[in-house]
Amino acid sequence: xxxxxxxxxxxxxxxxxxxxxxxxxxxxxxxxxxxxxxxxxxxxxxxxxxxxxxxxxxxxxxxxxxxxxxxxxxxxxxxxxxxxxxxxxxxxxxxxxxxxxxxxxxxxxxxxxxxxxxxxxxxxxxxxxxxxxxxxxxxxxxxxxxxxxxxxxxxxxxxxxxxxxxxxxxxxxxxxxxxxxxxxxxxxxxxxxxxxxxxxxxxxxxxxx
Amino acid sequence: xxxxxxxxxxxxxxxxxxxxxxxxxxxxxxxxxxxxxxxxxxxxxxxxxxxxxxxxxxxxxxxxxxxxxxxxxxxxxxxxxxxxxxxxxxxxxxxxxxxxxxxxxxxxxxxxxxxxxxxxxxxxxxxxxxxxxxxxxxxxxxxxxxxxxxxxxxxxxxxxxxxxxxxxxxxxxxxxxxxxxxxxxxxxxxxxxxxxxxxxxxxxxxxxx
DNA sequence: GTCTATATCTCGATAGAC
DNA sequence: GTCTATCGAGATATAGAC
Numbered sequence: 343x344x345x346x347x348x349x350x351x352x353x354x355x356x357x358x359x360x361x362x363x364x365x366x367x368x369x370x371x372x373x374x375x376x377x378x379x380x381x382x383x384x385x386x387x388x389x390x391x392x393x394x395x396x397x398x399x400x401x402x403x404x405x406x407x408x409x410x411x412x413x414x415x416x417x418x419x420x421x422x423x424x425x426x427x428x429x430x431x432x433x434x435x436x437x438x439x440x441x442x443x444x445x446x447x448x449x450x451x452x453x454x455x456x457x458x459x460x461x462x463x464x465x466x467x468x469x470x471x472x473x474x475x476x477x478x479x480x481x482x483x484x485x486x487x488x489x490x491x492x493x494x495x496x497x498x499x500x501x502x503x504x505x506x507x508x509x510x511x512x513x514x515x516x517x518x519x520x521x522x523x524x525x526x527x528x529x530x531x532x533x534x535x536x537x538x539x540x541x542x543x544x545x546x547x548x549x550x551x
Numbered sequence: 552x553x554x555x556x557x558x559x560x561x562x563x564x565x566x567x568x569x570x571x572x573x574x575x576x577x578x579x580x581x582x583x584x585x586x587x588x589x590x591x592x593x594x595x596x597x598x599x600x601x602x603x604x605x606x607x608x609x610x611x612x613x614x615x616x617x618x619x620x621x622x623x624x625x626x627x628x629x630x631x632x633x634x635x636x637x638x639x640x641x642x643x644x645x646x647x648x649x650x651x652x653x654x655x656x657x658x659x660x661x662x663x664x665x666x667x668x669x670x671x672x673x674x675x676x677x678x679x680x681x682x683x684x685x686x687x688x689x690x691x692x693x694x695x696x697x698x699x700x701x702x703x704x705x706x707x708x709x710x711x712x713x714x715x716x717x718x719x720x721x722x723x724x725x726x727x728x729x730x731x732x733x734x735x736x737x738x739x740x741x742x743x744x745x746x747x748x749x750x751x752x753x754x755x756x757x758x759x760x
Numbered sequence: 761g762t763c764t765a766t767a768t769c770t771c772g773a774t775a776g777a778c
Numbered sequence: 779g780t781c782t783a784t785c786g787a788g789a790t791a792t793a794g795a796c
Contacts, residue, residue, distance in 0.1 A: 352761080368663065370580045373789065387762055389791060424756065447663055450721065454577065454656055454663075457724035464725050475729065491756040497730050497740075498747040499756075501719040509714025512659065515666035516673050520684065521706050531706075538707040546755025547633065547700040547708075561779080583772060596780055598773060 353391045355381040360402045365444025368451030369399050369459070396459070404463045406448050411467055413438045415474030424485035425544060427478060428503060432540045435507040440532050446508050475500075491544075499543075506539045562600045564590040569611045574653025577660025578608050578668065605668070613672045615657050620676055622647045624683030633694035634753060636687060637712060641749045644716040649741050655717050684709075700753075708752075715748045 349357065359380035363372045374395055378388045392398035414434050418427055439446045452460035467475045482496035510517070510524070510532060518525045524532075558566065568589035572581045583604055587597045601607035623643050627636055648655045661669040678685045691705035719726070719733070719741060727734045733741075 384763060450659060451663055453722045453725045454660055460725055461728050464729060489758060492758045494756060497732050498744060502715040502748060502751055505714040505718025506711045509718055510710040513662045516662045516669055519670050520673060523706050535707060539711060542711055543751055544756050547703060547753050549698060549701045593781060
């Protein structure tokens with residue numbers, strides 16, 4: 343059922359509730375009762391469509407990775423300069439995770455749980471020709487070759503960029519009690535990061551640049 | 552008991568086991584049976600020293616924050632240049648979390664759970680005069696004033712630096728199946744980040760700088 | 761397909777012997 | 779202070795009526 347093309351209306355409600363609840367609380371923190379409640383069905387119905395909790399979780403995680411791929415990586419076009427690539431990536435990551443924080447939370451939850459379930463689905467982001475992540479890596483490598491930017495490990499740069507963008511969204515609940523700007527207007531702070539992260543990474547902090 | 556000065560040997564074993572298990576699995580993922588097993592006592596003994604699971608978790612989290620403060624922030628001295636501040640911070644964060652990944656995992660788990668319990672303890676990192684985080688912020692502000700670096704929001708820079716350093720350690724379990732360098736020699740990749748992160752943030756990517 | 765009712769299991773916490 | 783035994787809440791999952 344979960345895999346077949348068309349979902350019934352009930353199944354769709356279950357699936358969307360699962361995205362919200364798993365996204366918010368992760369695999370362990372979520373419970374089937376809450377998912378059933380949000381979908382306005384009973385637990386028995388939930389188990390009718392998805393035999394085990396894990397089946398529902400896997401379906402949700404696979405869908406989430408697809409959404410991430412679609413919203414973050416497809417906007418990085420082959421042949422973009424490093425500047426365009428980084429600008430686009432910062433903008434998409436921060437806007438997307440700002441609007442859908444449960445997606446990055448689901449991902450981080452899965453990381454903390456050892457990635458046992460998610461590992462099978464993350465290959466969709468792969469590095470092979472044409473896959474989403476490969477365009478980021480390729481664009482950086484080309485930019486180094488033609489001297490737009492200094493030599494840099496594109497994998498390291500990927501983590502630096504994604505980490506800079508995603509980390510404040512993940513840690514907001516704790517750091518907001520410490521940082522006045524983040525506490526008073528989280529959206530403004532997070533959206534201001536699009537410029538900050540791009541400029542810091544691309545131009546650095548030294549005034550000469 | 553937990554708060555008093557001297558811990559008995561059994562209590563110490565329990566506490567250290569709690570650090571490991573909570574650190575690895577977070578508040579919800581951890582269970583008291585596993586902590587008791589690792590401490591080689593029964594659950595009943597665990598509950599003798601710590602009435603509720605939450606008491607043990609709070610003690611562990613408070614201790615963890617103290618460790619983080621002690622190992623990351625005390626090495627940032629008042630009056631350091633921005634260059635020294637960032638170099639020191641990258642070096643300490645990556646080395647420390649590389650050696651003790653459960654500490655950053657515990658922190659992120661708490662963030663994902665909404666920070667309800669940890670919020671009370673994170674104020675120890677505060678921004679007030681003399682508190683650990685204030686030195687980072689102050690050093691950056693001074694560096695801007697005297698023109699060492701261009702104008703930058705020190706709070707934004709804090710997230711950029713910490714996120715760049717911590718994110719790969721947190722997400723290693725999932726991204727290692729995607730990035731060959733990270734999979735084949737995680738330590739080398741993570742330790743190489745100390746230079747990469749500092750140079751990317753301080754000097755940027757543009758070759759002119 | 762959806763429900764009520766329930767089986768089964770896991771976990772935090774307690775009682776009481778020693 | 780540590781143990782065995784057990785309680786009771788809450789979770790996943792199933793049985794069977796409709």
